[in-house]
Amino acid sequence: MPASPVSHLRTALNSVFSAQESRLSLPEAHASIAVPEGASRLRRFLAFVGPGYMVSVGYMDPGNWATDLAGGAQFGFTLLSVIMLSNLMAILLQSLAARLGIATGHDLAQACRAYFPRSVNILLWLACEVAIVACDLAEVIGTAIALQLLFGMPLLLGACLSALDAIVLLLLMRLGFRWLEAFVMALLSLIAVCFAFQIAAAAPPIAAIMKGFIPSPVILTNAQMLYVAIGIVGATVMPHNLYLHSALVQTRTYARTSAGRREAIRWATLDSTIALMLALFVNAGILIVAAAAFHTTGHQDVAEIDQAYKLISPLLGLGIASTLFAVALLAAGTNSTVTGTLAGQIVMEGFLHLRMAPWARRLLTRGLAIVPVILVTLLWGAKGTGDLLVLSQIVLSMQLPFAVIPLVWFVSDRQKMGEFALSRPVSLLSWSVAAVILILNFKLLYDTMCG
Numbered sequence: 001m002p003a004s005p006v007s008h009l010r011t012a013l014n015s016v017f018s019a020q021e022s023r024l025s026l027p028e029a030h031a032s033i034a035v036p037e038g039a040s041r042l043r044r045f046l047a048f049v050g051p052g053y054m055v056s057v058g059y060m061d062p063g064n065w066a067t068d069l070a071g072g073a074q075f076g077f078t079l080l081s082v083i084m085l086s087n088l089m090a091i092l093l094q095s096l097a098a099r100l101g102i103a104t105g106h107d108l109a110q111a112c113r114a115y116f117p118r119s120v121n122i123l124l125w126l127a128c129e130v131a132i133v134a135c136d137l138a139e140v141i142g143t144a145i146a147l148q149l150l151f152g153m154p155l156l157l158g159a160c161l162s163a164l165d166a167i168v169l170l171l172l173m174r175l176g177f178r179w180l181e182a183f184v185m186a187l188l189s190l191i192a193v194c195f196a197f198q199i200a201a202a203a204p205p206i207a208a209i210m211k212g213f214i215p216s217p218v219i220l221t222n223a224q225m226l227y228v229a230i231g232i233v234g235a236t237v238m239p240h241n242l243y244l245h246s247a248l249v250q251t252r253t254y255a256r257t258s259a260g261r262r263e264a265i266r267w268a269t270l271d272s273t274i275a276l277m278l279a280l281f282v283n284a285g286i287l288i289v290a291a292a293a294f295h296t297t298g299h300q301d302v303a304e305i306d307q308a309y310k311l312i313s314p315l316l317g318l319g320i321a322s323t324l325f326a327v328a329l330l331a332a333g334t335n336s337t338v339t340g341t342l343a344g345q346i347v348m349e350g351f352l353h354l355r356m357a358p359w360a361r362r363l364l365t366r367g368l369a370i371v372p373v374i375l376v377t378l379l380w381g382a383k384g385t386g387d388l389l390v391l392s393q394i395v396l397s398m399q400l401p402f403a404v405i406p407l408v409w410f411v412s413d414r415q416k417m418g419e420f421a422l423s424r425p426v427s428l429l430s431w432s433v434a435a436v437i438l439i440l441n442f443k444l445l446y447d448t449m450c451g
Contacts, residue, residue: 025110025246025247025350026247026248028173031253033253035048035252035264048264048267050178050185051249051271052271053188054181054244058240058241059090059276061139061333062143062305063135066304068083070231071228071287072295073290073294073299073300074224074225075291076291077288079232081213082229082232086232093434094241094242094245095272095273096411096422098249098269100246100407100410103420105256107247107250107346108246110350112124112351112406122351124406125347125348129348131238134392134399135240135392140159140162143159156378159374172338177251187332194324194328195282198285198316209288230443233440239403243350244342247350248342249264265420289316405434408431
């Protein structure tokens with residue numbers, strides 16, 4: 001008796017979710033970067049430098065710019081403390097992702113597949129794919145806006161050209177993973193230099209900046225300020241970054257022993273901590289420039305990226321300031337697309353054990369992001385793309401629980417992590433941070449939908 005279509009479908013699903021847990025995370029780059037044995041501590045640490053910077057890209061992508069610009073323009077330097085605190089929470093969560101990948105040899109997607117029922121895995125996979133597309137949406141918009149500001153290119157054409165980054169990614173992957181990391185780090189350096197020049201031109205009062213890093217009770221009592229603060233926190237932790245980091249740390253050839261893993265966790269945590277401090281500088285730089293250029297000059301209503309571009313040079317008295325602003329935006333968008341592609345590959349392979357050619361994966365994700373940008377641009381123009389950018393951050397906020405909760409649960413479980421499980425105080429801190437981020441994200445979603 002021939003099998004029914006339903007039986008065929010069930011067989012196909014079972015084969016996709018079969019027990020093949022021996023597969024490597026990012027197999028083409030797994031353990032491809034040597035860690036010199038017997039070398040100095042500095043040389044061994046430098047061998048681990050890279051994954052943290054690739055992860056930090058997500059903390060300064062175009063989606064973060066709108067909230068930082070609005071916070072600086074409306075409230076001056078007050079919300080610098082929110083940027084700092086949210087960055088500290090991100091440092092903790094990323095260190096947990098690195099710990100999971102190194103201690104277990106599984107990335108977060110593989111760990112979910114190994115311990116959760118198939119139905120839960122399908123839900124988590126779909127949620128993460130939605131988050132990746134939402135993040136890619138922000139990158140398409142940011143890249144398109146940057147190309148328009150720099151070259152006068154129509155938004156529609158800029159959004160379509162953003163798909164060409166697949167060629168850059170393929171070339172770098174062929175050259176080797178270290179080349180990809182070097183490319184990302186070079187663009188991050190470019191972003192930092194651009195904002196360093198702008199901060200120098202703005203010449204903000206140092207005392208006001210230092211005061212801004214001290215949390216103020218007014219943030220909780222001022223409803224509008226609280227809303228923007230929640231937006232900053234909501235745009236900080238990217239769900240797919242937790243999956244990405246847990247895989248990237250496995251590209252090093254550390255000894256798969258207790259001592260080797262412990263050393264790898266230490267160096268990987270230091271790498272991501274330093275890299276995320278760079279992200280803190282960039283996000284704080286955006287807010288500081290906005291506060292110095294707009295808040296003190298009567299332009300508190302500036303919230304759109306193109307508005308900021310037009311006003312920065314005249315207000316700072318530096319002709320190149322606007323160009324530096326747009327160049328940094330283009331670098332941020334380009335960087336984010338590279339890491340977004342890798343995250344998509346890790347999620348698909350980890351949850352489904354389904355391989356897709358990198359160029360096909362890139363074009364699929366980018367296509368899903370480009371279509372809404374094209375439709376919104378045709379119907380509502382530049383204003384519509386700005387609203388779409390905000391919507392993408394709300395969608396990301398909705399997906400955050402699907403990554404944070406499994407991660408903290410795994411690294412707190414001694415049966416799964418063994419000697420590398422979190423101590424009780426660190427576990428309580430991690431759950432507290434997860435709860436704070438989730439509560440703030442849900443409040444942002446509620447206020448946005450109901451306000």
